[in-house]
Amino acid sequence: MLPFLKIMVRNLLQGPSTDPFPFAPAKTPARFRGAAVHDSEKCILCGICRHVCAAGAIQLRAAEDGSGMQFMLWHNSCVYCGMCAHYCPTGALTMSDNWHLSHLGEDKYTFSEDSFVPFGECAQCGARIQPRPNVIVEKLGGRAPDQFLLCPKCKRESLVKHASDTNLSQFREKQ
């Protein structure tokens, strides 16, 4: 009798244990992995996310006019593993805690994360290169930011010029 009374009093004090959803918002754990979110400002079009995605949910398609790439992440194929966000070098892909994803069957193929990422330009000759947003310049090109923004051809030329200049000055010093 006594244990029962104890449980009864405890339950009366605690109130119902049922989660009030859908009549009130539900609690979401802090590290819950919901829909992936793509930030086109940070993306460098490296394609790592597409490479690691086990479910093949990510596509990178070249735009018809050649001005950039279309990033597409189909939520209906995604298995919410978070690998893409883990391996993205610039943090352009993140997993949000949004789990309100149920939708009607008609919207099946349009329910995706779409964004357009324009190509970058070589700082010297204006040729088309992968985008160089600030996040990646700070991370990889901090030592020589002006060279990091060049296309491979201009970079090679500038490196050769730099090397020949130093060689020449060293040669002159020796003489």
Next chain:
Amino acid sequence: MLKLIQKLVPRSPWIYRLNAGSCNGCDVEMATTALIPRYDVERIGCKYCGSPRHADLVLISGPLNLRVREKVLRVFNEIPHPKVTIGVGACPASGGCFREGYSLEEPVDQYIPLDVIVPGCPPRPQAIIEGVVKALDVWRKRLEEDTCCRF
């Protein structure tokens, strides 16, 4: 009389679970949604039933692989109209992590039309409840318009 029944019936949908070759992740979540007081889908009047002939809403999990396809379709066709189908998880919508596998024939929706999709692998119980609430709206609309399922 029929109108009155049509008005009352979406208050107590009976749910049938159909496993089309799922990995059991989604089935566990659906069982959790139904049986554990914490989520308690019966608050919105739902009841899980054992026979496909009694069902109003169908919760489908799994990618409909070749081995179970005929059996699943036989059971699916026994469910009376106007049935509302809810695809639970990534599998019924696209194949999920089994997409382009040797045991599936795609797309899955050439066999079973999905009215509501709840993506996730598996979706959390609250998301399934949200999908059921959406399916109730679809069902209500279908009763008003007097239409069958989409196909």
